[in-house]
Amino acid sequence: MRSKADLTAAIRNGGPAVLVINARARTGAALLQHAPRRLTEQGIAVARVIDVRRPDRLPRALDEAVAEKPDLLIAAGGDGTLSTAGKRLADLDMALGVLPVGTTNNFARSIGWSGDLDGAFATLGSGKVADVDLGQAGPDTFTNMVSLGVSVQVAGRVPHRLKRHLGRSAYPLTALAALPGHRPFRARITAGDTELEFETHQLNIANGAFHGGRRIARDADIDDRLLLAYRFGTASRLHLIGSAVRHALTGAYLSMDDEPFLTTGDLHLETDPPLPLDVDGEIRGSTPVRIHIRPNALRVMVPQDFTDR
Known part of the structure; x- marks a missing residue:
């Protein structure tokens, strides 16, 4: 090399x-x-x-x-x-x-x-x-993000023509259409001595610094040996929408040390019920899963x- x-x-x-x-x-x-x-x-x-x-x-x-x-x-x-x-x-x-x-x-x-x-x-x-860095979710490598929840439905529903004509606006529009029928799930993240358990409609685990074309946090980096896990809202659909809009507007000003972020190089994710994973826009694998960083890969x-x- x-x-x-x-x-x-x-x-x-x-x-x-x-x-x-x-x-x-x-x-x-x-x-x-x-x-x-x-x-x-x-x-x-x-x-x-x-x-x-x-x-x-x-x-x-x-x-x-x-x-x-x-x-x-x-x-x-x-x-x-x-x-x-x-x-x-x-x-x-x-x-x-x-x-x-x-x-x-x-x-x-x-x-x-x-x-x-x-x-x-x-x-x-x-x-x-x-x-x-690259991320690893079970057997699958990823550059940007693993997510689960509403995004899994969106990944399979966004029409190619809609993306071509509306650009990144096609994703939130498709998510809004899918949300009324989406059920919340319970997630448990274990990272070293830290364990978090919560209900939500959407959970993201990012390797990169951007999501939806917008910065996730001002100090997020694709070369920092860290995953950045965060959820949008709770079990409430209205809370999900408000959290997503707020994050889109303020992500460039947030720090990885702020709520709702968890930073780690290695985590184990369980959900109830078990859920499929959106790995860089493709539905591959499911929970439970180990997700970790591959430094400088x-x-x-x-x-x-x-x-x-």
Whole structure:
């Protein structure tokens, strides 16, 4: 495994790159037309472009990209695409490059993306390689978040066309439609000597710093060796709505030391009744489950001012 400085230098000196584009992402098809040229202008040596038009084709496309043994594998897509790419590149001696063209782009924001696609291209051309954490939920690796409750219903219901036209507003609208029929659940979190038990409609366990395109807490970080567990409200549906709105408005000002957060590197989660898990937007596994951090498991291109711990 090369040092981060050596891998950065290899990319700068013309080391090969492979570009994988999810053409079904919100603006992925448009990006396909100009991304290779713009990468070349940034000094990135693109050896191959792989166009993915079906979601079930993505894992195979990433396997093909990794088989090329590039120094840089650039993934263009939303959080689902980047999560799949991050898991595939875990513990490998190559860097993940990010071109965020999804709806919320939580992972890209967590690694310092400013929200401007031009900035993403510039990062690939002049950034650096950093190591960031991944999460592990049972057998499944994740980049952003594990959640359960209303979000599981939302993950399976948000229409692709609605996401394309409304962006991240599609998620809360779908959640509101699902909420009247949703039943609260009891959760128990054990982390070392700490044990929490409560009722709620929604529980999140985050590795990254953003949820729904908004900051979870001002000091949350994808490179801090910590999971951030928090719930939205209690068993009351009105409390859930109020808690979610309040968090969306104030998350950038909250600290991880504040309520309702629990920070830990390792936890055990039980629920009554047992519930399915939303792992980075895909329904995989169920409670009870152990969730923990995999420190520095993924190499990724980040802006020069990103704090690499």
